[in-house]
Amino acid sequence: MIVELREIVREIDRLKRERTAVIVAHNYQRPEVQDAADFVGDSLELSRKAAGWDAEVIVFCGVLFMAETAAILAPGKTVLLPDLDAGCPMADMITAGELRSWKARYPGRKVVCYINTSAEVKAESDICCTSSNAASVVNSIPDEEILFVPDKNLAAWTARQTGKKIIAWDGCCYVHDRFTPADIRAAKALHPGAEVWAHPECRLEVLGLADKVLSTGKMVREARETGRKEIVVATEASIIHRLKKEGPATDFYPAREMAFCFNMKKITLDKVMRSLKETTCVVTVPSEVADRARGAIEKMIEIV
Ligand code: 13P
Numbered sequence: 001m002i003v004e005l006r007e008i009v010r011e012i013d014r015l016k017r018e019r020t021a022v023i024v025a026h027n028y029q030r031p032e033v034q035d036a037a038d039f040v041g042d043s044l045e046l047s048r049k050a051a052g053w054d055a056e057v058i059v060f061c062g063v064l065f066m067a068e069t070a071a072i073l074a075p076g077k078t079v080l081l082p083d084l085d086a087g088c089p090m091a092d093m094i095t096a097g098e099l100r101s102w103k104a105r106y107p108g109r110k111v112v113c114y115i116n117t118s119a120e121v122k123a124e125s126d127i128c129c130t131s132s133n134a135a136s137v138v139n140s141i142p143d144e145e146i147l148f149v150p151d152k153n154l155a156a157w158t159a160r161q162t163g164k165k166i167i168a169w170d171g172c173c174y175v176h177d178r179f180t181p182a183d184i185r186a187a188k189a190l191h192p193g194a195e196v197w198a199h200p201e202c203r204l205e206v207l208g209l210a211d212k213v214l215s216t217g218k219m220v221r222e223a224r225e226t227g228r229k230e231i232v233v234a235t236e237a238s239i240i241h242r243l244k245k246e247g248p249a250t251d252f253y254p255a256r257e258m259a260f261c262f263n264m265k266k267i268t269l270d271k272v273m274r275s276l277k278e279t280t281c282v283v284t285v286p287s288e289v290a291d292r293a294r295g296a297i298e299k300m301i302e303i304v
């Protein structure tokens with residue numbers, strides 16, 4: 001099995017050189033996929049880097065909205081998502097048609113869309129945000145009342161940070177929404193000296209019990225610098241692989257067992273190798289949609 005894995009990694013390396021490809025991965029990817037990637041990051045870092053890769057092919061190990069964002073920002077490159085079924089269920093909670101009808105009920109209101117949305121929804125929005133910059137993006141809009149799609153938890157957290165009235169779509173992430181205050185209390189009882197870090201896709205009552213509320217990229221940076229011996233994390237469990245690499249002197253514990261995003265886990269090294277070999281699972285965004293969606297993403301990138 002290990003021999004087979006090594007052979008796959010060797011073949012991926014060979015194909016990467018042959019195809020002038022780069023492999024990028026989100027922090028929730030399987031450990032072996034993270035290890036095979038040229039760059040691992042959060043949604044903002046992955047978007048910022050998308051246009052700048054010196055490569056013809058970007059193999060995106062993440063979920064569909066992330067690969068679409070790369071395709072929008074790097075229109076000349078071929079973007080592969082090694083399993084096209086790796087979607088984000090939260091992104092699927094709102095369609096462009098639903099957003100259009102919702103906007104019609106609130107004329108004149110600006111729409112902030114979380115990056116976890118389809119390209120079509122981004123095309124209907126004024127500006128995009130990620131978990132690491134939602135407050136700055138909302139604060140960049142002078143209005144006091146703003147529409148936010150699709151994550152009601154991130155919206156509630158951002159409203160608290162900014163003091164603005166945020167009208168949120170009723171969406172959430174099935175991985176983060178399942179964390180409960182009881183999970184955090186139980187983890188604290190088990191690790192009394194630990195600091196608690198939570199992702200802003202968790203519910204407000206969970207975030208209220210955390211010492212720090214952080215995007216995955218900010219967790220990675222904190223892991224490098226923290227002097228703490230133990231940290232409990234309320235987010236997708238595969239990030240612990242990355243956190244341990246960045247902060248080897250710290251013990252990281254999941255706030256809840258089995259907090260896995262099964263969509264992120266659809267990407268395997270075998271699928272990476274096959275999509276690279278056969279140029280399958282290409283992600284494209286129609287230029288008319290991409291042009292409008294790019295405006296919302298670039299506005300965000302200009303701010304933070
Ligand atoms: P980050 O941008 O913090 O990596 O979050 C992305 C995501 O999908 C969280 O569920």
Ligand code: SF4
Nearest residue numbers: 088089090173175261
């Ligand atoms: Fe979507 Fe949640 Fe998975 Fe992130 S963890 S990709 S928000 S389902």
